[in-house]
Amino acid sequence: MAGAGQPNPPVTPRGLLAIFAHPDDESFGAGGVMALAAEAGNPVWVLCATNGDQGGRPGEVDVDHSLDPEIRRQELSCACQALGVAEPIFLGYRDSGMEGWGAPEGSLSRAPQDEVVERILAVIRQLRPATIVTFDPGGVYGHPDHVACSAVATEAYRRAAAEPGGPVALYHQALPRSAVAVMQAAQEEERRRSGDATPPSEDDLRQSEAIEKLARADEDITTIVSISSVLERKIAALACHDSQMRGRRWEDPETRAQMERMFGSETFVRVDPVMAPGEREDRFIALGWGR
């Protein structure tokens, strides 16, 4: 550590830091870019703000509502191995649960914002990533932890970017309306095919309404990354999050075909450096991949 008043030694930032709220957010939203960045020789890390300990859902009798946080930590570790990235880093906050559940003591959405920002900043200073990815402000479907995570990670990026050796690019993971339509059609098809007559739970309905409402206009999306070359890794990472997958059968060829339609690409808004209106890119900058 340099003493007060001494210039810090020059550091060149490298690699990708993904900052998400729960184990599984990283694989759904950015598993493909993480695998691509790692394949290109970049260090890649996941910072997970909570232990995901409210990952069960009330009303689902066969799912333990207060899941053992150790299960989800292990699932994230498994996903990181599948993606070929470093072991996860946890901030250890409790999962706030879905809107209306009443966030518990010690949860991310109840933590003082500045405290969380400073903790993320400490991780950034230690790792020195070039590029950071987190949720967009709506958090895809408005989960209180996703919204909080986007705000604190974005603020931590801004503070870190102002320092020597700070990160140089910030991306927000976001779903365009066209992708939401494809996803909903795929889910509908899966329901029909499986003959599942159970009506969706209130939380499910609320979630799919929120996804529609919070989806971004397609023209807002700056960065569309084709992830077909690493799709196997993304699917393997998703399969690690077994406690969240509600018995999906990944080997089933029709499920597979749906995955390919739903997860052929990942979509982002580049927040910094700002892109010119109408400009688009097909990879993250500052990671030297695809050159």
Ligand SMILES: [Zn+2]
């Ligand atoms: Zn989440």
